[in-house]
Amino acid sequence: MSVRREPGVEARQQLGWFKANQWLLARRATQLGFFMLFASGPLFGIWIAKGTLASSMTLDVLPLTDPLVLLQGLVAGHRPESLALIGAGIVLGAYLLIGGRVYCSWVCPINPVTDLAAWVRRKLDIKKGWNLKPKTRLWMLGAILVAAFITGTIAFELINPITTLYRGLLFGLSWGMATLLLIFLFDVFVTRNGWCGHVCPVGAFYGLVNTTGLLRVSARGRQRCDDCMDCYAICPEMHVIAPALNTADAGDSPIITDIDCTACGRCIDVCPERVFNFTHRFDQRVDQPPAPNTMTARSRLVTAA
Numbered sequence: 212m213s214v215r216r217e218p219g220v221e222a223r224q225q226l227g228w229f230k231a232n233q234w235l236l237a238r239r240a241t242q243l244g245f246f247m248l249f250a251s252g253p254l255f256g257i258w259i260a261k262g263t264l265a266s267s268m269t270l271d272v273l274p275l276t277d278p279l280v281l282l283q284g285l286v287a288g289h290r291p292e293s294l295a296l297i298g299a300g301i302v303l304g305a306y307l308l309i310g311g312r313v314y315c316s317w318v319c320p321i322n323p324v325t326d327l328a329a330w331v332r333r334k335l336d337i338k339k340g341w342n343l344k345p346k347t348r349l350w351m352l353g354a355i356l357v358a359a360f361i362t363g364t365i366a367f368e369l370i371n372p373i374t375t376l377y378r379g380l381l382f383g384l385s386w387g388m389a390t391l392l393l394i395f396l397f398d399v400f401v402t403r404n405g406w407c408g409h410v411c412p413v414g415a416f417y418g419l420v421n422t423t424g425l426l427r428v429s430a431r432g433r434q435r436c437d438d439c440m441d442c443y444a445i446c447p448e449m450h451v452i453a454p455a456l457n458t459a460d461a462g463d464s465p466i467i468t469d470i471d472c473t474a475c476g477r478c479i480d481v482c483p484e485r486v487f488n489f490t491h492r493f494d495q496r497v498d499q500p501p502a503p504n505t506m507t508a509r510s511r512l513v514t515a516a
């Protein structure tokens with residue numbers, strides 16, 4: 212097996228390690244912050260949020276409910292309490308405003324594990340895998356709703372790795388850790404970005420509410436792209452990039468509008484030409500093409516060597 216160059220090497224050489232990882236670091240800090248909101252109670256006796264990401268009460272005043280959990284409950288025939296309705300409305304409103312799949316990259320505790328699996332997969336240079344379609348997760352979403360209807364319970368929550376991981380970390384239940392290991396092995400050996408990119412019904416649900424969010428990534432500097440392909444190599448949903456980046460018409464929108472984009476910011480981090488940036492969905496600015504004799508990041512490195 213040959214080992215492919217890790218994406219982001221040129222960006223690190225050009226910009227320094229911190230700048231070439233700034234959004235990754237910001238996401239890890241945010242994920243840890245969300246976890247500590249729940250963990251500070253069981254671990255240190257400082258109760259900020261009681262519950263899990265499925266349903267919680269923050270500082271005894273702010274109810275938050277996963278809208279997908281509420282939806283499963285409705286399909287199962289349960290009449291929701293008013294607090295659950297308010298909590299789901301708050302969460303749904305926030306993700307409609309920001310962008311649904313921000314949940315996947317900035318909040319979900321599974322993300323660091325699947326990111327690690329993707330890194331291991333790149334290191335082992337595993338190219339082939341099971342060719343699952345990204346739309347498979349929509350079938351999974353339908354399946355968990357059918358399961359709720361048939362069983363009259365929120366059946367998926369018994370095995371939902373997000374909930375079981377939280378319970379495992381907070382209360383030491385081993386099933387959560389076993390689920391995590393299965394997801395890791397599935398992503399490394401079965402299919403690239405297998406769980407988050409193809410299977411997870413929670414990601415599918417938040418993708419469906421990713422149509423109005425303001426936070427978007429723009430390929431504003433696409434004229435500087437030198438086709439190094441690092442953004443494609445790192446992106447967990449690589450099909451979302453091309454319509455904004457590889458467009459023949461300079462007037463086409465530079466905004467990545469595909470509902471599968473998780474706003475992880477890794478394309479921004481690893482691009483040595485600083486093609487991408489975070490912006491809002493209405494920002495249509497495109498940088499002017501570089502002057503003909505301008506050197507790209509790669510040619511600067513080659514010259515320096």
Ligand code: SF4
Nearest residue numbers: 436437439440442482
């Ligand atoms: S946008 Fe172009 S230069 Fe930047 S990482 Fe992607 S392929 Fe490389």
Ligand code: SF4
Nearest residue numbers: 446472473475476478
């Ligand atoms: S396009 Fe960029 S921000 Fe969106 S999922 Fe891919 S790497 Fe993350």
